[in-house]
Structures are given as structure tokens and as C-alpha cells.
Amino acid sequence: MKILLDAGHGAGKAHNRGGLYYNEGDNNFYYSLVLKSELEKYQNVKVNLVRKKITDNPSLAQRSAMGSGYDLFLSLHSNAFSDPAANGTTIIDSLERPNTALAKDLSKAIADTFGHRNRGAVYKEGQPGYNWYGVLRFNKAGSSMIVEHGFHTNPKDCLFFKNNHIAVAVASAKVIAKHYGLKLKGTTSKPESNQGGEVMYRVQVGAFKVKGNADKLLKELKSKGYDAYIRTEVDSIPAKQGIKVGSRVKIKQGAKSYNGTGLSSFVYRNTYTVDQLKNNRAVLDTKGINTPVHIDDLILV
Numbered sequence: 001m002k003i004l005l006d007a008g009h010g011a012g013k014a015h016n017r018g019g020l021y022y023n024e025g026d027n028n029f030y031y032s033l034v035l036k037s038e039l040e041k042y043q044n045v046k047v048n049l050v051r052k053k054i055t056d057n058p059s060l061a062q063r064s065a066m067g068s069g070y071d072l073f074l075s076l077h078s079n080a081f082s083d084p085a086a087n088g089t090t091i092i093d094s095l096e097r098p099n100t101a102l103a104k105d106l107s108k109a110i111a112d113t114f115g116h117r118n119r120g121a122v123y124k125e126g127q128p129g130y131n132w133y134g135v136l137r138f139n140k141a142g143s144s145m146i147v148e149h150g151f152h153t154n155p156k157d158c159l160f161f162k163n164n165h166i167a168v169a170v171a172s173a174k175v176i177a178k179h180y181g182l183k184l185k186g187t188t189s190k191p192e193s194n195q196g197g198e199v200m201y202r203v204q205v206g207a208f209k210v211k212g213n214a215d216k217l218l219k220e221l222k223s224k225g226y227d228a229y230i231r232t233e234v235d236s237i238p239a240k241q242g243i244k245v246g247s248r249v250k251i252k253q254g255a256k257s258y259n260g261t262g263l264s265s266f267v268y269r270n271t272y273t274v275d276q277l278k279n280n281r282a283v284l285d286t287k288g289i290n291t292p293v294h295i296d297d298l299i300l301v
């Protein structure tokens with residue numbers, strides 16, 4: 001099936017709609033990327049974005065026209081109201097092409113994830129027989145609806161949505177999958193993990209020794225609309241022990257070779273050069289004893 005995600009509004013403060021912890025248009029965009037990747041975990045799903053870049057901001061009529069050829073068009077928003085106490089999830093379903101069952105289930109699943117009020121599915125008529133909302137009016141997608149993920153004028157709703165894109169996307173994708181009979185990818189073949197965990201394919205774009213360089217790349221990726229993050233890792237054993245190619249080392253008394261075979265006693269008295277190093281496997285004096293040894297069995301001299 002084909003799904004079009006319409007992240008509401010445009011980028012930056014100019015398009016904010018009173019959000020307490022985010023500019024609504026920015027948050028809608030970042031959320032659309034997460035929801036896209038959750039939906040694409042299902043088989044035979046093609047997901048496109050109305051806003052491919054965070055700065056894209058087509059008119060409501062253009063967005064509506066883009067729905068043509070899609071089975072489902074979701075316009076992603078959060079709500080606003082003068083009273084900060086107002087909270088809850090609402091779905092405005094298209095009265096031109098209603099899909100009440102999906103709208104109701106989606107609203108409930110999202111409200112349950114937020115732990116707030118489920119305002120359910122509503123309809124708003126403009127000209128008789130037509131939607132009041134421009135993004136739904138004349139929208140030719142099989143189903144089209146506006147999803148109001150809580151109120152960004154409510155501190156709790158706003159902060160929750162900002163910090164829980166994945167949870168909200170997972171719950172939404174599950175409901176959509178149920179309604180359209182979608183199966184998770186890989187469910188017909190042998191599971192990759194016996195613990196039922198999902199297989200994740202992460203894409204790394206850089207690794208740096210200086211944190212400032214990582215921060216710089218992160219900023220650049222975020223400015224391009226990628227939901228990037230920095231993960232700090234301590235490099236594996238060789239760096240920790242300071243042993244590297246060219247290091248002079250002794251072998252610990254009684255240690256075996258990397259392959260588990262015993263070594264002659266004279267070996268422990270001599271000093272060798274690390275000629276090769278891969279993970280924890282060091283090869284000593286390739287032109288001499290040419291022996292692979294576990295790095296834990298080496299002493300730096």
C-alpha cells in the first residue's frame with residue numbers, strides 16, 4: 001500500500017503555533033521521519049513525505065492534491081488551545097471519504113500512548129458535503145485524516161510528544177497495519193533472533209576522536225532534517241592496553257597461541273614486535289615466530 005505523510009506547517013519559529021517545547025512545524029517534520037521508518041517495517045508499504053526537507057511548506061491545496069494515488073494520507077499535527085489545561089488526541093477524518101474505524105482506533109492508540117484524553121474521531125464540514133480543512137478537501141487519497149497528537153499548548157502533552165516520537169509511531173503503525181492487514185517484514189522467514197527482538201539496521205556517518213567534530217557533524221545532519229544522534233563508545237581492548245602494530249611485547253608465562261595450541265618455553269623469555277592486529281588477535285614477528293596470540297596474553301614492554 002502507499003501512504004503519504006504530511007507533516008504540518010513549515011520550518012522554524014515563523015511557523016510555530018504556540019508550541020511550548022517545539023516549533024510545531026519542526027516537530028511534525030521530525031515525527032514524520034520516525035513514523036515513515038516504523039511503517040516501512042511492514043511488508044509492501046511505500047511511504048512518501050509531503051515535506052522531504054524540513055523547509056518544504058506547500059500550500060494546503062497543494063498538499064491535498066498530492067494525496068492522489070495514495071491509499072492513506074495522514075496529516076501530522078499537534079493541537080493548540082488558549083487554555084493550557086486542554087489535552088488529548090483528536091483525529092479529524094475526511095467526511096468526503098470517511099474511515100471512521102481507522103480514525104477511532106488510531107486516536108485511541110495514540111491517546112493511550114500519551115496517557116491522556118481520547119477525543120476520538122471528528123468531522124468538520126465547510127461547504128455542504130466537503131471538508132472544512134483545506135488539506136482534506138478534494139483529497140483523492142483512499143482515506144485522509146488529520147492527526148492532532150496532543151496539545152502543544154499543554155506542557156505535559158507537548159513534552160511527551162517531543163520525547164516519544166518512537167512510541168507514538170510504533171503504536172500508530174500497529175493500528176494502520178491491523179486495518180490494512182500488513183505483516184511485519186521478515187515474519188515469514190526464520191527469525192534472526194531467538195529473543196524476539198527486532199533487527200535494526202543503523203547507518204553510521206562518522207566516528208571522531210574529538211567530540212567537537214562529532215558535534216559539528218550532528219549539527220549539520222540536524223540542519224538537513226536528519227534525526228541524528230551521537231553515541232559515545234570506548235574503543236576496544238587494543239587502545240585500552242596501548243598495544244598497537246609496532247608495539248614491543250612479551251607473552252604472558254604459560255599463555256597459549258590464539259588458536260589454542262601450546263607454545264615452547266623459550267617464547268616467554270623473548271620480546272616480539274606486533275606485526276598485525278585485528279580486534280583481539282595479534283600476530284607477532286611475522287618473519288620470525290609468526291604466531292597469533294590473544295592480546296590479553298601480551299605485556300607491553
Ligand SMILES: [Zn+2]
Pocket residue numbers: 008009017024077078079
Ligand atoms: Zn498544526
